[in-house]
Amino acid sequence: MSEKIISVTLTAPFGFLKKTDINEDIFLTHNLLHKPAVLGILGAISGLGGFSQSYFTDPKKLPEYYKELSDIPIGIKPITGYNSAVFKKSYLKYNNSTGSASEEPGGNLIVKEQFLVKPKFRVYLKLDESIQIHKTIIDRLNKSEAVFIPYLGKNEYHLWWEDFSSEEFENFIPQFSESYQIDTIFIKKGDEKITSGAALFALLSENSVFTFERLPTGYDTERRVYKFDDFVYTNSKIAGSYNPGNLYKLSESGLILQLN
Numbered sequence: 001m002s003e004k005i006i007s008v009t010l011t012a013p014f015g016f017l018k019k020t021d022i023n024e025d026i027f028l029t030h031n032l033l034h035k036p037a038v039l040g041i042l043g044a045i046s047g048l049g050g051f052s053q054s055y056f057t058d059p060k061k062l063p064e065y066y067k068e069l070s071d072i073p074i075g076i077k078p079i080t081g082y083n084s085a086v087f088k089k090s091y092l093k094y095n096n097s098t099g100s101a102s103e104e105p106g107g108n109l110i111v112k113e114q115f116l117v118k119p120k121f122r123v124y125l126k127l128d129e130s131i132q133i134h135k136t137i138i139d140r141l142n143k144s145e146a147v148f149i150p151y152l153g154k155n156e157y158h159l160w161w162e163d164f165s166s167e168e169f170e171n172f173i174p175q176f177s178e179s180y181q182i183d184t185i186f187i188k189k190g191d192e193k194i195t196s197g198a199a200l201f202a203l204l205s206e207n208s209v210f211t212f213e214r215l216p217t218g219y220d221t222e223r224r225v226y227k228f229d230d231f232v233y234t235n236s237k238i239a240g241s242y243n244p245g246n247l248y249k250l251s252e253s254g255l256i257l258q259l260n
Contacts, residue, residue, distance in 0.1 A: 002130040005169045005250060005257070008141050008161040009079065010041070010123055015087075015116040016153035020226060026112040029153070031086055032185060032231065033076050033121045034215040035260065037153065039069045042125075045140050046133060047147030062219055068133055070218060073246065073259035075124035075184035078211070078233060085211035085233045088117040119152060123161075124184065126169070126248070126259050138166070168251040179237035186244045186258035187217075187229045208236045217260060 010033070017030040017037055043050060043065025050063045078085045091114045127134040140146060142164050152159045174180055211233040216226035248257050 001168065003126060003128045003169075004138075004166045005124055005248065005259075006127050006138055006141060007122060007124045007163075007165045007167075009120065009163045010152075010159055010161050011118075011120045012152040012157050012159035013118060014152070014157045015119040015159075016113065016157060017116070018153060025110075026091075026114070028114050029089070029116055030213065030215060031089075031116070031211070032078055032213050032215055032233070033119070033123070033152075034217070035074050035076075036066075036216050036218060036226065038074050038076070038123055039066055039072070041150045041152075041159070042069055042072070042137055044148040044150040045146040046136050048133075062221060062224060066219060072134070073126040075257040075259040077122040077124075077184045079120040079122060081120070083207055083209060085209050087119050089114055090117055091115065115157075116152075122184075124257050124259060142166075167253065169248045170251065172247040172249040172256050174238075174240045174243050174247070176240045178240045180240060180256055181235065181237050182244075182247070182258055183255040184257045184259075185211075185213075185215075185231045185233040187246075187260060188212075188232045188244065189229065208234065210234050210236070 015029070015033075016027075017033065019028045019030055022028050040050065043063070046065070046069075048063075048065035048068055050065060078087070080087055091112050093110065093112050095110055125137070127138055129135050129138065141161065144161070149155075150159050151157050172180075213231050214228050215231050217229045218227050219225065220227055244258060246258050246260055248259055249255070250257070
């Protein structure tokens with residue numbers, strides 16, 4: 001089978017995944033990595049054009065990397081190193097003196113910017129070796145090569161990757177009578193609830209981890225703004241009666257992933 005699930009661990013000393021709902025005085029970051037950011041990283045690794053290139057050719061069009069890679073199913077797992085899926089954060093303060101940042105005399109704006117400390121994620125990609133751009137991504141990830149330097153949100157937050165893996169997979173359909181665990185973040189759509197009788201999850205323990213975050217899943221191609229979905233991450237077992245869709249099981253490790 002030409003399709004494989006490729007995975008690597010992305011690491012960076014710092015990261016900034018800007019939230020778009022706050023744009024004055026303080027900039028906040030998402031806690032979790034999201035698909036549009038991963039696509040940008042893959043675009044840099046494979047050498048595809050980004051927003052700066054598309055702006056000079058046609059400002060109304062999305063960049064080359066997004067058009068070429070947006071259909072790749074992606075799964076993401078946060079790795080914090082402790083019993084939480086929430087990364088440590090700090091903030092810095094700097095002056096934006098470009099002249100257009102503020103209406104104050106001199107155009108100087110003092111900004112506070114939150115950032116992630118030592119973010120680390122396992123990223124899963126469903127790729128088809130018969131598609132040339134997919135093959136290029138597989139080869140460069142495996143050889144630790146990149147055309148452009150990838151970064152996590154800002155060009156001073158350089159990232160790298162390790163622990164390349166390639167596995168066969170099969171579609172996974174939960175069985176009503178059996179609980180299961182999803183190793184990645186997954187989409188919780190609408191008013192759906194993850195239930196087992198009166199409980200939200202099938203098995204809970206003192207080491208249970210829960211993270212809920214609304215994250216970008218792609219771009220509105222007409223308006224060039226993010227589309228969002230509600231995501232969940234947990235290490236707890238989920239009731240077999242709940243199926244969030246787009247689930248895959250890795251043949252060797254047995255991990256169950258959601259790829260979107």
